[in-house]
Amino acid sequence: MTTATLSQMLQLYVFVLAGFVGYQVISKVPPLLHTPLMSMTNAISGISLVGSLVAAGSGHDQTSTILGATAVLCATINVVGGFVITDRMLRMFKRSDRRQS
């Protein structure tokens, strides 16, 4: 059993600092955009795709490849679907001066 290496400790720093940045940024999002915010962060959290790609493509064994490919499938649905729906929503938000008739 080994303990955390130095680089792993640095990863914890990254995690906590990113959390603080997130808190600052998210607190400034107006309630008007809370639904797009949620679907956009949802799409971003599909970043597990990165891990899934490595797992599926490393050619470990049949089971790992199938599990990995399933992960890629799910993560892609998450990423692509999340971005498309966010775009569809944001497209709809308009100010009154740009309104037709």
Added chain:
Amino acid sequence: MRDYFIQGTYFAASVLFILGLRGLNSPATARRGLVYAEIGMLLAIVGTLVHREIIQFEWIIGAMVLGSIIGVLMSVLMPMTAVPQRTAISHMFGAIAAVLVGIIEYRLHGAELSTFTVGALGFEILFGAITITGSFMAFGKLQGFIPSPPITYRFQNPSNILLFTVAVGLFLYLIYNPGATSAFNLLLAASLLAGVLIVLPIGGADMPVVLSLLNSYAGLAAAATGLAISNNVLIIAGALDGTSGFVLSILMSKAMNRSFTNVLFGAFGQQEGDAALVGSTAGDRSIRSTTLEDAAIQLAYTRYVIIVPGYGMAVSQAQHQVRELADAIEKRGGEVRYAIHPVAGRMPGHMNVLLAEANVPYDKIYDMEAINEEFSHADVALVIGANDVVNPAARLDRKSPIYGMPILRVDEARNIFVLKRGMNPGFAGIENDLFYDSKTSMLFGDAKSSLNKLVAAMKDV
């Protein structure tokens, strides 16, 4: 060289994600922000694909193409009213990916894993599995194939706490014995079960908190994946999503004047019993129901109307009719604004998206704090399918279960019209004094057809 390229794309992706989220602080910059985030994701994917470890591409490409098709179809074909359930199911897919990566990692390395990595994997499995089943339950409740009212049973909280303790115990055991495959499997099973049990007692009106919380868990699972496989972009993106969901759940809990734990441990289920005692008796009071024609005449000559939409508007998909009515009022010289309670609907910002879909300009849509002072100047407050968020008992009746919850002060308007399906009490099971107010006129029926008739009747005035 290749490693620098990969790390470079991850670094750029992390910055772009943050810039993308920052874009959301105003509707004017939001789409640019989305493009930043999309470029970031693309970079991260490209960077990963050149990874030396990836040697076979057939499965990856097949899965990505299929996933893209499903993702696009799901997002393009779905009506805007279904955004909450789509968000829930999307959380589930993301969490499945995170959990599968964790399982693969554990299958391959198991006993050789360091304490740190096993700890990260444990978190990944815990949060990921809770998100999978929790999101599926939320999806089911929103879609209607799982009953939406809270499902409660005896010893619910004690058994949930027991399950949680077991999961934590397994987690600790696994850290000290990374090779204990059965502990890993049991942790997965316990977490999956916990996701189901956490969402069972949660009712429709609490969905905004639950969806935010699952959003947060999905992010934390991704961040834990990053810690487990030493990948900074996963850690950063996951942390951003984790805090975002967390901030939203706190905002939503505040908007209901309830604590996190209060929402999670099914307090409304218990309060329903009390509500029967507390809720004022309806028997001796009269409701004024009005005809569409009378309402149309009044709306035609009114100067200032505030429209208060609620979940009822989403259920009957009446957002376009709401806009048509507002147009008719504006054509006659009246002013129309929209007042949105933070927890109106089933997810944060639900009403805003529906109104935006119906081409309501966002500068006419006001948050609760911005509009509450305005109700006393309004000639008419038009409540469409909202109930608890306009219940004056939250402000006036100390004994009410929702006392202290911030509400829209609709009762201060000169006249109040309430479009409502019937006299059923709201989710909280509490009588709403607003409906018995002498200034209130009730228009019973489906919101969509009532609004259609109102618009038609206004043309004849």
